[in-house]
């Protein structure tokens with residue numbers, strides 16, 4: 179009997195009590211939770227950084243394309259479509275392509291803002307991507323003979339320019355109310371063409387990434 183008691187006593191000293199096991203389990207679960215949150219947070223931060231960089235790149239590339247298209251246009255061919263509520267979100271123009279006694283121009287080209295496929299103008303996120311009434315910029319290289327041949331130049335363009343709400347008021351203070359996410363002006367007297375574009379994406383955590391780029395060029399051909 180004495181031997182058995184001594185053996186039992188040694189066993190209790192070298193093993194773990196139920197309380198110790200439970201405490202260890204709780205500590206481990208807390209550590210796992212902290213680690214999980216850290217991983218998720220770093221994943222969210224990575225996605226945010228990626229989208230910041232991506233949207234920066236795309237908005238810059240989009241506005242550069244608009245500049246390159248319009249800088250060589252024939253000034254007399256530029257027609258902006260005012261179309262309320264998206265003031266001047268479409269431009270028709272012909273590019274100068276050389277001289278043959280007079281300026282030789284391209285067929286009519288067009289850049290315009292339109293709603294993304296699957297999205298309609300109803301104040302709702304129809305396609306469930308977190309963005310409401312988002313648009314895209316569509317380029318038509320030959321509006322005269324093949325108007326159906328188009329190229330999408332940018333997706334996820336904001337319906338209205340950054341800072342604007344659809345309320346009939348000039349929220350961002352640029353002198354125009356409710357201007358579109360592709361907003362263009364042309365001053366025929368000076369030949370100055372300007373364009374602004376706002377792109378917007380949403381992270382999986384629901385954070386918006388919004389970027390706007392602007393260009394101003396003097397159209398060469400008058």
Ligand SMILES: [Ca+2]
Pocket residue numbers: 297302303304305306307308309310311312
């Ligand atoms: Ca949407």
Ligand SMILES: [Ca+2]
Pocket residue numbers: 297298299300301302303304310311312
């Ligand atoms: Ca919609």
Ligand SMILES: [Ca+2]
Pocket residue numbers: 342343344345346347348349355356
């Ligand atoms: Ca407004």
Ligand SMILES: [Ca+2]
Pocket residue numbers: 342347348349350351352353354355356357
């Ligand atoms: Ca405005």
